[in-house]
Amino acid sequence: MPSLKGKDIISALELTREEVEHLYKVADELKQAFEAFGSLDIARNKVMITAFFEPSTRTKISFQMAMARLGGTVVDFLASVSSLAKGETDYDTIRILDGYDPDIIVIRQKKPGFPAEVAPWVKAPIINAGDGYNEHPTQALLDVYTISRELGKVDGVHIAIMGDLKYGRTPSSLSYLLSKFNDITIYYVAPEPLQIREEVIKNVEGKVRYELLNDIRELRGKPVDVIYVTRLQKERLPDPSMYESLKGSYRIDAALLKELFGDNIPIIMHPLPRTWELDTSVDPLPQAKYFQQAKNGLYVRAALIKEILGL
Ligand code: NCD
Numbered sequence: 001m002p003s004l005k006g007k008d009i010i011s012a013l014e015l016t017r018e019e020v021e022h023l024y025k026v027a028d029e030l031k032q033a034f035e036a037f038g039s040l041d042i043a044r045n046k047v048m049i050t051a052f053f054e055p056s057t058r059t060k061i062s063f064q065m066a067m068a069r070l071g072g073t074v075v076d077f078l079a080s081v082s083s084l085a086k087g088e089t090d091y092d093t094i095r096i097l098d099g100y101d102p103d104i105i106v107i108r109q110k111k112p113g114f115p116a117e118v119a120p121w122v123k124a125p126i127i128n129a130g131d132g133y134n135e136h137p138t139q140a141l142l143d144v145y146t147i148s149r150e151l152g153k154v155d156g157v158h159i160a161i162m163g164d165l166k167y168g169r170t171p172s173s174l175s176y177l178l179s180k181f182n183d184i185t186i187y188y189v190a191p192e193p194l195q196i197r198e199e200v201i202k203n204v205e206g207k208v209r210y211e212l213l214n215d216i217r218e219l220r221g222k223p224v225d226v227i228y229v230t231r232l233q234k235e236r237l238p239d240p241s242m243y244e245s246l247k248g249s250y251r252i253d254a255a256l257l258k259e260l261f262g263d264n265i266p267i268i269m270h271p272l273p274r275t276w277e278l279d280t281s282v283d284p285l286p287q288a289k290y291f292q293q294a295k296n297g298l299y300v301r302a303a304l305i306k307e308i309l310g311l
Helices: 017-037 060-068 092-101 114-121 135-149 170-178 198-204 242-247 255-261 289-308
Strands: 045-052 073-078 104-109 126-131 158-162 185-189 209-215 226-228 265-270
Touching: 017 289, 045 060, 045 092, 060 073, 060 126, 060 135, 060 198, 060 289, 092 104, 092 114, 104 114, 104 289, 114 126, 126 135, 126 255, 135 170, 135 226, 135 265, 135 289, 158 170, 158 289, 170 198, 265 289
Parallel strands: 045 073, 045 104, 104 126, 158 185, 158 226, 185 209, 226 265
Antiparallel strands: none
16 A cells, blocks of 8 residues: 655655545545544644745645644644744744654745755655645645546546646646546646646656647537636736736636537636636536535545554
């Protein structure tokens, strides 16, 4: 049986299909257990530090809720009222947090590669909860879990990943995780300045089929099981005028989905938060899965914590 005990989770590229499938089994079991018992006590005496140097709602809270439901303790580092204001570096901050001997540190940071950089000298297992535009492996884990549980399979899936594929970190990690499965087709749908990064293509080349498209309408007539929409990453654009010129350049609503897919609307996913790219008219459709997707983060992250702690 694959074991993640004591491991860092830095990139979706490092996970194996066996590890992922095992995690999903554990996630299903924990979901049932949480529904039956509320909280468990298997992580008693274990402490997780959440160190988020960038804003977060879902990722941080679902990690914290997951640890709470497992019966462990969470200590939150709050960047906004920390010694960062006195000029302390993020590196020293992590060194100090690690010195208190937590059992896991979950890190979100602006600099691509930051978790990989500190992992060699941090004693605690590190979970990358997003490093700039680079990666967000636990988001990919919950995304693929959602696909698997909604469609009953991952192999053979046709997915359109749409929006800001260049400055977003969820399209890269999702592509990497899907590349562990068989017979995957990815349509990258984005206006030219937001198309998927070259390094992502390099990493999935030969492992998935892919097409680069500029507009969602080009999907008409193609088999599509999932549309995964992403927000324009305003905070990472090199120039603020770019936001104004690209705002509204891609968008789905219920009428457009009906027009393109008729009675065969694919499931709709989004890592959230959404802005203008996913209209609320989609929310009542049975294919709208983004709120369930966010909820699945709780079970998948609980499974990940359990496995890393070897519980
Ligand atoms: C994403 C992120 O932080 O990359 N949010 C999340 O974790 N669910 C997506 C985003 O911010 O657009």
